[in-house]
Amino acid sequence: NAGVMQNPRHLVRRRGQEARLRCSPMKGHSHVYWYRQLPEEGLKFMVYLQKENIIDESGMPKERFSAEFPKEGPSILRIQQVVRGDSAAYFCASSTPGQGDTEAFFGQGTRLTVV
Amino acid sequence: QQQVKQSPQSLIVQKGGISIINCAYENTAFDYFPWYQQFPGKGPALLIAIRPDVSEKKEGRFTISFNKSAKQFSLHIMDSQPGDSATYFCAASITWRGSQGNLIFGKGTKLSVKP
Numbered sequence: 349n350a351g352v353m354q355n356p357r358h359l360v361r362r363r364g365q366e367a368r369l370r371c372s373p374m375k376g377h378s379h380v381y382w383y384r385q386l387p388e389e390g391l392k393f394m395v396y397l398q399k400e401n402i403i404d405e406s407g408m409p410k411e412r413f414s415a416e417f418p419k420e421g422p423s424i425l426r427i428q429q430v431v432r433g434d435s436a437a438y439f440c441a442s443s444t445p446g447q448g449d450t451e452a453f454f455g456q457g458t459r460l461t462v463v
Numbered sequence: 464q465q466q467v468k469q470s471p472q473s474l475i476v477q478k479g480g481i482s483i484i485n486c487a488y489e490n491t492a493f494d495y496f497p498w499y500q501q502f503p504g505k506g507p508a509l510l511i512a513i514r515p516d517v518s519e520k521k522e523g524r525f526t527i528s529f530n531k532s533a534k535q536f537s538l539h540i541m542d543s544q545p546g547d548s549a550t551y552f553c554a555a556s557i558t559w560r561g562s563q564g565n566l567i568f569g570k571g572t573k574l575s576v577k578p
Binding site: 352379381390404441454456 | 512
């Protein structure tokens with residue numbers, strides 16, 4: 349059973365370009381969370397999605413950031429017109445609630461560098 | 464009120480010693496308190512988690528102590544080993560329909576266990 353898969357592992361973008369980060373949840377998991385981690389900092393919640401539905405986007409910046417989790421395929425975190433301050437590690441986690449286990453499993457992360 | 468405060472920022476322990484990391488929270492609605500271990504370049508991995516209806520939970524060398532009235536919880540690592548050297552994060556959330564909800568993370572404690 350493969351874990352949470354994120355790609356790419358490393359992404360370099362120039363200022364103003366778009367960044368697309370992908371997250372394939374664990375098999376059978378229908379909930380995905382995205383977190384951002386700045387160097388030497390804890391993780392900050394961004395968005396919580398079910399398939400085809402955003403449950404909680406209270407941590408998402410109002411502009412340039414969007415996320416989706418379609419019925420088929422991976423969850424995508426999209427950052428338009430990237431700026432240097434977007435440089436961070438982005439982690440997704442997946443879970444399957446309702447089976448008595450609250451745990452969410454994290455992927456290895458995508459390290460975005462904006463140059 | 465959404466913060467989780469973690470201390471110390473860094474910790475050096477001799478092999479075989481006890482590592483203790485503390486966290487405090489404000490929001491009494493939190494009902495899930497996990498601890499995560501993160502190695503450089505990796506995603507966080509769940510170590511152990513506790514609900515507020517118990518005061519202590521032990522799994523192997525790892526113990527969570529939970530003080531509901533003081534709104535504090537701590538991680539104890541017994542017989543610390545060099546392989547435990549990592550960054551540890553406490554977190555808290557309000558669970559939602561069996562899901563962990565969005566986790567509020569502490570800023571992390573960098574643990575070094577000296578041989």
